[in-house]
Amino acid sequence: MKVVVQLDALDPYKEIKHHEETVLVSGKHGGVVSFVGTMRDFNDGEDVTAMNLDHYPGMTEKHIEAVCQEAMDGWDVMDVLVVHRVGDMYPADPIVLVAVWSAHRASAFDACRYVINYLKERAPFWKCEVTTEGKKIWVEHNSKDPGVAESREKLA
Amino acid sequence: MKVVVQLDALDPYKEIKHHEETVLVSGKHGGVVSFVGTMRDFNDGEDVTAMNLDHYPGMTEKHIEAVCQEAMDGWDVMDVLVVHRVGDMYPADPIVLVAVWSAHRASAFDACRYVINYLKERAPFWKCEVTTEGKKIWVEHNSKDPGVAESREKLA
């Protein structure tokens, strides 16, 4: 299990490969499910040109780790990797990677979805978008995945 | 929507990047969910050293395309990419990639899972594994994802 919060640009698929080459034992996992969230160039009808992602150092990592641990305990998965960017970014930049390795795909799908849903619900990050007119807008809330309550029920 | 069945080695994350750079409009999708199935070095208690994947040219592509189209019709997703290897391969080789781009992650998770589940159920591929003792074993059935029936219900 590895959780990284970084200012550097995120190359999600390089991270997956690197993790497979350095941490996982080759030939043992049957599949990997990944989610990559990318920055969009619009939000609520406004054109967005840049974004700053604020976070609470220490608390953010702690809460992502807790969510990953819940996923490792709740499903039969082999490993979980999360890399999340902070700081300044631009449209199409990857913001977050969640990757889950497992012997069987069902667990990997469930666990990956759980991690991204609860990361979004609990990890202290705040998006501040800059519009084409130079207006700064703090994003007020994330879109909900109807699967959030569902995952929680499965784990209960 | 793109479906490829190929003899060549599969670099799933290069395929995702290439598809994003050549087909998708930058900055429009909010996320991508991918599943990569890789060859394991064991099965049913036997050590596996190589595998040949047989298929039915024409029928295979047709049925994967039908499954992808069902996913595009059934969920609010922007694009689906499937690349599937055939021929000779070795442990840790990627066998299949399913990637789904969407504005919202819930649809991408649902659609990606649907595609891999029904690809496994309907696309004519057959795995023949070679054990360390040189024995050839035709794999008799795939593991079931308990989500198969579930996805079908959602679409109905």
Add this chain to the structure above:
Amino acid sequence: MDIDVKFFASLREHMGRTSDKVTLEGEATVADVWGQLSSEPMPSNILVAVNKEYTDLSQVLKNGDEVAFFPPVTGG
């Protein structure tokens, strides 16, 4: 009528060939094709496709159809 037949995977090895051609008189079904190919009944797990669509032994054929027999699929 002339029917192209294909076998895949373990069934191909069992039948000892990749493909075959069968000629049938009058109205004929997939079951009639199998009857020409083998004296054994078709194993219950074997799947059938006509012109690359799944079907079953009762499907009525026309001249030039491609009939495929194969075991359960194991891709992905």
Add this chain to the structure above:
Amino acid sequence: MDIDVKFFASLREHMGRTSDKVTLEGEATVADVWGQLSSEPMPSNILVAVNKEYTDLSQVLKNGDEVAFFPPVTGG
């Protein structure tokens, strides 16, 4: 007791500072900390953490605790 206070995101801009220090006498809760920082009631959407764990206004504090106030989170 001495309490370290942190603000994030839009609340940081609203409060005009990133952090603060508050000194309280006797038993005190997060609500007492907020009362020292602002004459307005805490907005209902604001979240509270003590020592990097989520909690609420009723939590009793001890010397040296770190109390953070911030708006709903929007990561991922």
